[in-house]
Amino acid sequence: MLDVRFSSALKAMLLLGHAEEQGSPVLSSTQLARSLDTNPSLVRKLMVPLVQDSLVTSIKGRSGGVRLGRPADRITLEEIYRSAIGDKPLWAPRPEGPRECLVTNHSAEYFLRLTDETEAAVLAALAGRTLADSLDELRAIDRAGGTPAPERQLSAPSR
Template identity: 30%
Template sequence: MKISSKARYAIQSMLQLALSPDARPVTLSQLTQQQGISPSYLEQLLAGLRGQKLVSGVRGPGGGYRLAKPADKISIEDIILAVHEEHVTRPPKSQHEDSLYNDMWWDLSERLQDFLTGISLADLMDRDDVQQQLHQQRLLRGHQPETMVEHRHHRA
């Protein structure tokens, strides 16, 4: 299964917001610089995420975007559905013999959705590879890095 570029950028953006120290807003410029995508494209993604109340905008100096709810309450499935306009609905029953296959594909799709619903943004944040990347980014920016354990407890 391939996750669309749109969904990947949205997940990466949400992860950036979730990893922001002290839940400080992250500017559009910071988000686009990190991911190497255009501001207009990212604004479209953020509009979908805002529409589903996954992110909120903060106006004024020091403004930007932040998570609208805790990372453990946002599933990967929530993010994917927020940026894809089409809604997933079960196809109508076919009167042809291929209806067995329609049911089989639908059941597989439902299992994949259940799997993605079971993975939260917080789960991604706890991955060692994400923690190592965060550590590297902080070293490059001259910040004093937190240990992985401190970061996990700070978030809780």
């Protein structure tokens, strides 16, 4: 099953950053759930590590909710990723079987090295982007007439 914790956390953080820019920095779990097409209970669970890592601040009470824990230009996508995913590896290795040849003797070690290298590249790419940068990218897509995701046709990326 595909893990959507990072994409969900990133979208929630983008919604909070946008709300802050619009002058309404506090969003309830119900508001976030509507935008994430899920239920408020799942949003509250998603917020727990983000609050623990001070990326989000929780406001208690009747008009409570969550808001960014610091300015969007001081929150990197790497921080959001690490908070949402925790120490779960990017890929899960296959269970080891009998060691009978070059492949079965060394594939687990090779896979571990490949995973480490790939995770380092992903984290480096995310570390170079802030939440504010991402909001700017969304505005650029909007200005260029980007189609909202549900209406977009799925196609192979152009190279």
